[in-house]
Amino acid sequence: MVSMCTPVTEEGRHVFEIVGYSKHRGMGHDAFIRSGTFSVGGHEWAIRFHPDGYSSSSGNGDIDFISVYLELLDKDAKVRASCDLSLVVQNTGLSTSVHKTGPRIFHQGQNSGFAPQTNVFMKRNELKASGYLQNDRLTIECVVTVMMKPQVATTKFLNKIDLPPSNIIENLGSLLETEEGADVRFSVRGETFAAHRLVLAMRSPVFKAELYGTMMEGRSQLVTIQDMQPAVFRALLHFIYTDSFPDMVDHEGDAIIEMIRHLIVAADRYAMDGLKLICQSILCEKLNVMTVATTLALAYQHNCDMLKDACHEFLTASNSNVLDIVIATPGYKNLKTTCPSVLADAFEKAMKRRKT
Structure with a gap:
């Protein structure tokens, strides 16, 4: 007998456009705006944007940075997932990855319900000088990959000749x-x-x-x-x-x-x-x-x-x-x-x- 375990994933993408970026400044340290919810892998997610930065439970926040997070919204859920947070260049529509988080456990209601586990996303002066912030508009793109239950298959071992793929x-x-x-x-x-x-x-x-x-x-x-x-x-x-x-x-x-x-x-x-x-x-x-x-x-x-x-x-x-x-x-x-x-x-x- 031969058994085989194959990983199963589901990927989703969400774009969060922030119009009037300057008007969101001054909300206060740790204050945030949240994107609309989106579903990936049977779970609800959102993007959180902190214009004035965010301090984690360790208190190591930095107001010279903006903070961006992927947030798991499902109560009491534990989800293994990875995410890629990008910013979109306004005049080309092309996105550039700023922070990638490998597969990890998201647990709603705790700090582990967020990714990345750092509050330093991008320096505010770097953002201001970049092509990401134009016409007072900022666009954040997030790609979420949820690790689903792996697929395990068991097959009988048979004497056979493996055929080559078609060429x-x-x-x-x-x-x-x-x-x-x-x-x-x-x-x-x-x-x-x-x-x-x-x-x-x-x-x-x-x-x-x-x-x-x-x-x-x-x-x-x-x-x-x-x-x-x-x-x-x-x-x-x-x-x-x-x-x-x-x-x-x-x-x-x-x-x-x-x-x-x-x-x-x-x-x-x-x-x-x-x-x-x-x-x-x-x-x-x-x-x-x-x-x-x-x-x-x-x-x-x-x-x-x-x-x-x-x-x-x-x-x-x-x-x-x-x-x-x-x-x-x-x-x-x-x-x-x-x-x-x-x-x-x-x-x-x-x-x-x-x-x-």
Whole structure:
């Protein structure tokens, strides 16, 4: 007999926006404001923010620091969990981890009901000089991981031969890399890519029509691709052969978002719905005040319903100050010029949802 114990975890994320930060100053040492409650692992949690610092039972508080905690709210509960407290850069929407707490026991009603176990989160003068505090707004992000009851499985020991995992994806990727047996080439802005007609036709109905139909491309050994960058076509081919994205070592931050936007256009062009959905999901996770307008225009232009809904939800959930920032972005100005009907529809839906 063989038994195996597997850890089981549940993760949740909560964002706490503090508007009018300066007006919360002067509440007094140990005074705090608390976020809305959120549930992770069947337990209720909240973020506590002490603008003027907090002194623990040991009395070692420091008023030159702000204090931020994850708090367990369930009475008499003992929960094993870890947390990662981050601050969000206002003009980019990107978060930076400030304090991580490894797995430990949270016990409501005691000091152990909080994490971290230090009241020193960030110096107040460092916060003031950082990009985290802008327009009198501070955004705290907390990721909670709750350790659930581990899963224990018992199985009979059987004489058997272990089979290796499928390597078809690896083989197809090698086929693309080595160009072995390639029977069609694509010219994209001066770069040439070799591929296999059958693989492309299997993955895209548009490629199938172009390469096996009556269109000119079906009879040509060299197909010219218009209106696409070589890096985007390379990533498209990589996904066709491996069902995954290539390592984007040359892309960071906004460059990755821009690449995903181009891939949505390519996925729509070649009717690759799976790739289109994956790209929508990535852009949903990257939504912030700087990207929402451009992303909304893209969603309308390429019939990305999931992405449209996410943009509308973002605008609806945003207060007037956030909307003012959105309106000031280049993406909004471009959307206003090129797609005024999209803009009107988006803000009309946002206002209707606010009223309900």
